[in-house]
Amino acid sequence: MDPAFEELERRSRYLSALVRRTRLADPPEPEPEAAEEAKADAVEPGLKAAPRVGEEEMGGKEEEAKAKERAAVKAKESAPVKAEGEGRKVAVCVRAADMALPLQRRAVRIAVEAVAAMPRLETKRLALALKKDFDTTYGPAWHCIVGTSFGSYVTHSLGGFLYFSVDKVYILLFRTAVEPLAHPQ
DSSP states (O other), rough: OOOOHHHHHHHHHHHHHHHHHHHOOOOOOOHHHHHHHHHHOOOTTTOOOOOTTTOOOOOOHHHHHHHHHHHHHHHHSEEEEEOSSSSSSSEEEEEEEEEEEEHHHHHHHHHHHHHHSSSSOOOOHHHHHHHHHHHHHHHHHHHEEEEEEOOOOOOOOTTTEEEEEEETTTEEEEOOOOOOOOOOO
């Protein structure tokens, strides 16, 4: 096997393990609606959530039905969304994500609004709008790549990765860890 390829694989495994062990120093504040949902769904580790009113514990078939229902909800995420201000629909599809749903919704909303506001798509402007908003709202070190055809291999902080498309434009939004520099005295 090629030594350069082996070295790349070794580094990739190391970075993957490092990302799994690392936690965000200051996790982003969830949007209010997500905080309420999280409180309702909170369960102590190692305990099974009690069924809600009207629900019963599920056996094998019921679990399969719930899984199908979740798949249907996921399929809805890729359904067309109506752009505000215009009557046209845009197709939004989340391709890959390691990000809380409220952050995903915010990113998609900003992207859809920006695409609708531009008569001709300006990828740099869209990337800047997403990066600026996420930097100011959730802290520094957000990066955004926008285009119709690109490849990438990035290392991101836990909970800070989203790859989605709006119509035929693909958007990669991710966060990297920022460590303060030690200033010599």
